[in-house]
Amino acid sequence: MKPFEYAAPNTLEEAIGLLGEKWGEAEVLAGGTDLVTALKQGIMEPDRLVSLKNLTSLQQVELREGTLHIGAMAPLAAVSENSTAQEHFPSLVQAIEGIGSRQIIVHGTVGGDLCQRPRCWYFRSGYGLFGQHDGESLVLNGDNRFHAIFGNEGPAYFVHPSSLGPALIALDATLIAVGPKGKERTIGAGDFFKTPQNEDERETVLRPDEVVTEIRVPLHGLKNATYEVRHRQGFDWPYVTATVAFQERGGTASDGRVVLGHVAPVPWHSEKASQSLNGQALNEPTAKECGQAAIVGAKPLSGNRYKVQLTKTAVKRAVLSAAGIEQEA
Numbered sequence: 001m002k003p004f005e006y007a008a009p010n011t012l013e014e015a016i017g018l019l020g021e022k023w024g025e026a027e028v029l030a031g032g033t034d035l036v037t038a039l040k041q042g043i044m045e046p047d048r049l050v051s052l053k054n055l056t057s058l059q060q061v062e063l064r065e066g067t068l069h070i071g072a073m074a075p076l077a078a079v080s081e082n083s084t085a086q087e088h089f090p091s092l093v094q095a096i097e098g099i100g101s102r103q104i105i106v107h108g109t110v111g112g113d114l115c116q117r118p119r120c121w122y123f124r125s126g127y128g129l130f131g132q133h134d135g136e137s138l139v140l141n142g143d144n145r146f147h148a149i150f151g152n153e154g155p156a157y158f159v160h161p162s163s164l165g166p167a168l169i170a171l172d173a174t175l176i177a178v179g180p181k182g183k184e185r186t187i188g189a190g191d192f193f194k195t196p197q198n199e200d201e202r203e204t205v206l207r208p209d210e211v212v213t214e215i216r217v218p219l220h221g222l223k224n225a226t227y228e229v230r231h232r233q234g235f236d237w238p239y240v241t242a243t244v245a246f247q248e249r250g251g252t253a254s255d256g257r258v259v260l261g262h263v264a265p266v267p268w269h270s271e272k273a274s275q276s277l278n279g280q281a282l283n284e285p286t287a288k289e290c291g292q293a294a295i296v297g298a299k300p301l302s303g304n305r306y307k308v309q310l311t312k313t314a315v316k317r318a319v320l321s322a323a324g325i326e327q328e329a
């Protein structure tokens with residue numbers, strides 16, 4: 001591992017001042033469950049780590065004026081155990097409960113989940129975000145069973161690893177990012193993720209000298225649920241995640257949102273599936289139709305066609321779950 005400087009400042013201003021203007025100069029350290037692995041793998045080699053552990057105000061989760069304010073340094077468990085989240089945001093709680101192991105849920109933070117780096121095995125083996133060797137795509141020519149089926153026109157084929165991203169987008173969440181001189185940006189969760197176009201870019205719109213400080217989730221009264229398809233009970237990321245949210249009146253859906261995870265380089269908002277819910281009675285045929293709409297435009301690679309069927313099923317089950325309709329195991 002490359003030697004690095006370590007700082008644990010006591011103020012946000014100080015922390016931001018210690019970050020660099022270019023990616024790679026310094027990295028924010030939260031719970032370290034992703035970053036430390038990346039350091040050991042040599043895929044991130046910063047000169048400095050800036051720990052946010054002393055910024056205890058960023059750990060709070062509280063309901064204020066109809067919005068759940070989640071500090072970026074809040075452990076994942078603090079959200080899944082929060083009574084407001086449990087009552088109003090089952091999709092978020094389900095996304096957290098699916099994560100790897102209890103240790104990760106207790107130690108990993110919400111900000112860290114949103115900013116974690118892709119798990120693509122070519123990236124993790126040192127072939128860059130696009131998994132290339134001598135100008136050739138290792139993804140297209142190799143084992144791509146866990147790669148993208150949407151948004152995979154290239155050069156990025158990895159899937160965004162965050163399970164919370166789809167839920168936060170479906171729930172209309174916003175993120176607060178603070179940069180030099182205390183400059184604050186409010187970023188819609190749907191605008192936070194981006195597909196990098198070159199190896200110097202990252203998977204979010206965050207700048208190298210910005211810190212995510214808070215995530216705000218409004219209580220909009222949406223019915224919502226997340227359904228993930230995973231490999232048994234393994235400590236691993238899902239094959240496919242679907243978060244569904246909608247307003248419900250008299251058994252009919254409106255304002256539908258369907259956001260998929262682990263199928264594209266960004267959490268994937270499925271317009272067609274979202275629209276398919278509007279004005280429809282909430283029942284099994286509507287859920288099935290929504291699943292069908294979600295796979296329109298999928299472009300599986302040579303080894304991941306199976307994800308298309310999983311997406312269809314995950315969306316259908318998320319719709320039924322959000323609608324409170326019992327389904328067979």
Ligand SMILES: Cc1cc2nc3c(=O)[nH]c(=O)nc-3n(C[C@H](O)[C@H](O)[C@H](O)COP(=O)(O)OP(=O)(O)OC[C@H]3O[C@@H](n4cnc5c(N)ncnc54)[C@H](O)[C@@H]3O)c2cc1C
Binds near residue numbers: 036101163
């Ligand atoms: C075995 C295993 C299984 C997992 N399964 C899942 C899963 O199913 N779904 C899922 O979503 N995740 C999964 N994870 C990932 C896990 O959720 C993340 O590792 C964790 O949330 C990262 O949080 P952290 O606080 O440890 O972040 P760190 O490791 O400290 O940081 C991660 C990245 O985010 C950046 N960062 C952290 N906080 C901020 C901030 N406030 N502002 C700006 N940048 C920041 C860091 O610089 C770093 O690049 C799994 C992890 C493991 C090890």
